[in-house]
Amino acid sequence: MATSIDVSDVNIYYGDFKAVEGVNMTIKARSVTAFIGPSGCGKSTFLRTLNRMHEVIPGARVEGKIVLQGQDMYAPSVDPVAVRRQVGMVFQRANPFPTMSIYENVLAGNRLNNKRLKKSEADTIVERSLKGANLWNEVKDRLNKPGMGLSGGQQQRLCIARAIAVQPQVLLMDEPCSALDPISTSAIEDLIHELKSTYTIVIVTHNMQQAARVSDETGFFNLKATGEPGHLVEFNSTEKMFTNPDNEATEAYISGRFG
Amino acid sequence: MSTSLDSPPELMPPEDEPQLEGHSTFGDRFFRFLATSAGVAIMVALALVFLFLGLEGFPGFDVDPSNYDGKGSFGSLVLALLFGTTYAAIIALIIAVPFAIGVALFISHYAPRWLSKPTAYVIDLLAAVPSVVFGLWGGLAFGPYIQPAHVWLHEHLSWLPFFSPTPSATGRTMLTAGFVLAIMILPIITSLCREIFAQTPRLHEEAALALGATRWETVRYAVFPYARSGMVSAVMLGLGRALGETMAVSMVLSSAPIITLGIIGSENSRTIAAHIAQNYKETTPDKVAVLIACGLVLFAFTFAVNALARYIVQRGERSHA
Numbered sequence: 070m071a072t073s074i075d076v077s078d079v080n081i082y083y084g085d086f087k088a089v090e091g092v093n094m095t096i097k098a099r100s101v102t103a104f105i106g107p108s109g110c111g112k113s114t115f116l117r118t119l120n121r122m123h124e125v126i127p128g129a130r131v132e133g134k135i136v137l138q139g140q141d142m143y144a145p146s147v148d149p150v151a152v153r154r155q156v157g158m159v160f161q162r163a164n165p166f167p168t169m170s171i172y173e174n175v176l177a178g179n180r181l182n183n184k185r186l187k188k189s190e191a192d193t194i195v196e197r198s199l200k201g202a203n204l205w206n207e208v209k210d211r212l213n214k215p216g217m218g219l220s221g222g223q224q225q226r227l228c229i230a231r232a233i234a235v236q237p238q239v240l241l242m243d244e245p246c247s248a249l250d251p252i253s254t255s256a257i258e259d260l261i262h263e264l265k266s267t268y269t270i271v272i273v274t275h276n277m278q279q280a281a282r283v284s285d286e287t288g289f290f291n292l293k294a295t296g297e298p299g300h301l302v303e304f305n306s307t308e309k310m311f312t313n314p315d316n317e318a319t320e321a322y323i324s325g326r327f328g
Numbered sequence: 329m330s331t332s333l334d335s336p337p338e339l340m341p342p343e344d345e346p347q348l349e350g351h352s353t354f355g356d357r358f359f360r361f362l363a364t365s366a367g368v369a370i371m372v373a374l375a376l377v378f379l380f381l382g383l384e385g386f387p388g389f390d391v392d393p394s395n396y397d398g399k400g401s402f403g404s405l406v407l408a409l410l411f412g413t414t415y416a417a418i419i420a421l422i423i424a425v426p427f428a429i430g431v432a433l434f435i436s437h438y439a440p441r442w443l444s445k446p447t448a449y450v451i452d453l454l455a456a457v458p459s460v461v462f463g464l465w466g467g468l469a470f471g472p473y474i475q476p477a478h479v480w481l482h483e484h485l486s487w488l489p490f491f492s493p494t495p496s497a498t499g500r501t502m503l504t505a506g507f508v509l510a511i512m513i514l515p516i517i518t519s520l521c522r523e524i525f526a527q528t529p530r531l532h533e534e535a536a537l538a539l540g541a542t543r544w545e546t547v548r549y550a551v552f553p554y555a556r557s558g559m560v561s562a563v564m565l566g567l568g569r570a571l572g573e574t575m576a577v578s579m580v581l582s583s584a585p586i587i588t589l590g591i592i593g594s595e596n597s598r599t600i601a602a603h604i605a606q607n608y609k610e611t612t613p614d615k616v617a618v619l620i621a622c623g624l625v626l627f628a629f630t631f632a633v634n635a636l637a638r639y640i641v642q643r644g645e646r647s648h649a
């Protein structure tokens with residue numbers, strides 16, 4: 070089910086402003102890849118190009134190639150909607166649909182495309198996804214209550230359940246824990262560990278301990294100078310990045326000497 | 329809230345800068361006076377209008393039956409007129425609401441930016457056209473123009489009571505009036521909906537998009553649920569305007585105070601506002617009293633509709649929270 074992603078020579082623009090420049094990397098299937106770097110260096114921007122969410126901002130565009138399952142997702146014939154069904158996304162702030170129940174929130178993606186689900190199928194998907202997001206035990210008695218009634222950490226896990234309900238290939242997470250308390254954060258980190266046996270996971274985090282704890286590989290993004298585009302400084306196994314990085318800037322950032 | 333308004337005097341003791349303090353207090357007082365008196369003036373004006381309608385119109389409830397346009401009593405006259413009023417407004421809503429929501433969505437979510445601004449502007453301009461102009465256009469140009477459509481509707485759908493009367497030869501019918509009214513209430517519904525649609529939180533729209541929702545699915549998942557109560561109030565405001573509209577309807581419609589479902593014939597129901605506009609030159613005091621009483625009923629009716637609308641909107645908001 071999971072797949073790798075090949076990124077070559079990607080430049081990312083907001084109108085005339087070049088936000089990220091010259092990214093090349095290979096994201097391995099069934100592993101966790103973390104992006105770290107100072108704020109404003111384009112981590113979120115780059116993450117959002119991996120499921121063609123970048124272009125929903127007016128004027129935003131992407132150059133280069135990103136290959137998923139042997140297909141360049143930026144080829145003219147590819148429908149961005151189809152890409153997003155393969156590559157799910159979890160945002161910095163939990164965003165369950167406010168008018169929907171927990172149950173309906175989980176099924177939101179499955180109900181797209183006018184798909185009709187039998188009640189039994191729907192029940193199975195909801196249970197499987199909520200179990201997959203480690204939320205089932207907490208909400209199984211109140212599936213018809215609004216998703217907004219949950220705590221912040223539960224809402225974020227509900228969003229993860231919603232993303233995995235459609236069984237994507239890849240799961241993108243943009244600082245999924247930044248608005249959460251330490252206990253909820255650790256619940257989500259545990260969950261990421263479990264999910265990587267099924268999905269290719271890419272996570273942006275501003276927390277280096279978190280990157281070290283959850284990821285197999287790490288990419289360090291940085292700005293050459295303010296106003297210059299962000300770029301990928303180093304991409305290596307997490308172990309190497311945190312013990313013996315190739316690049317001096319990486320070492321400086323990780324040891325806390327700047328950023 | 330109130331503490332934050334009260335706190336500045338503590339932070340800034342009056343001894344320091346008495347001049348400044350005095351100024352701001354004067355400004356405060358002045359604007360409070362202005363705002364309060366404007367609010368009170370509105371209430372008083374409304375109460376006086378109501379009082380006037382009540383005092384002048386009261387005799388109209390019970391005068392010689394010859395003053396009721398062939399109807400036996402005030403009750404049956406006003407019932408027929410209320411029917412016409414509501415009927416015209418509902419036809420206008422049926423035509424205008426889907427159109428207005430479509431245009432609003434086009435402006436807020438579908439059109440490229442260079443096109444959405446001009447479109448919004450043109451729709452807003454419609455609101456600036458005086459209703460007399462709409463009336464002239466509806467009666468003289470648009471009515472005759474869609475008269476063939478009346479014939480078509482009668483030929484193919486005459487089994488529906490709306491289309492069973494013999495089609496009017498002039499096109500000055502309830503259907504035409506409904507269209508004209510629809511165009512008149514389109515701007516207010518469109519601009520309110522457009523603003524609410526544009527305020528949909530990005531967070532929710534992106535949630536839908538990231539699941540692989542098409543644009544229309546994003547609208548259904550994120551925009552409509554967020555905008556629901558605002559859309560209801562927009563429609564209700566449009567309804568309020570349609571109920572009270574006078575000139576256009578009376579100029580378009582050849583009507584009588586009758587109750588008929590037919591909307592394409594030459595015999596059409598009349599609205600209260602049109603009834604007043606067509607008859608207010610009548611000289612006998614009794615007839616004038618009847619018209620004022622009709623006005624009173626229209627006033628009460630619009631008031632009730634608006635109150636109901638507010639109630640619906642508020643209930644919707646509470647269940648959202």
Ligand SMILES: Nc1ncnc2c1ncn2[C@@H]1O[C@H](COP(=O)(O)OP(=O)(O)O)[C@@H](O)[C@H]1O
Pocket residue numbers: 083086088106107108109110111112113114115126
């Ligand atoms: N919607 C946007 N429009 C224009 N510029 C943007 C937008 N979002 C981000 N940027 C710019 O792109 C650069 C990278 O931002 P971002 O990807 O959010 O950084 P990070 O996630 O690493 O903090 C920044 O210079 C930021 O100002």
Ligand SMILES: [Mg+2]
Pocket residue numbers: 112113114
């Ligand atoms: Mg970011």
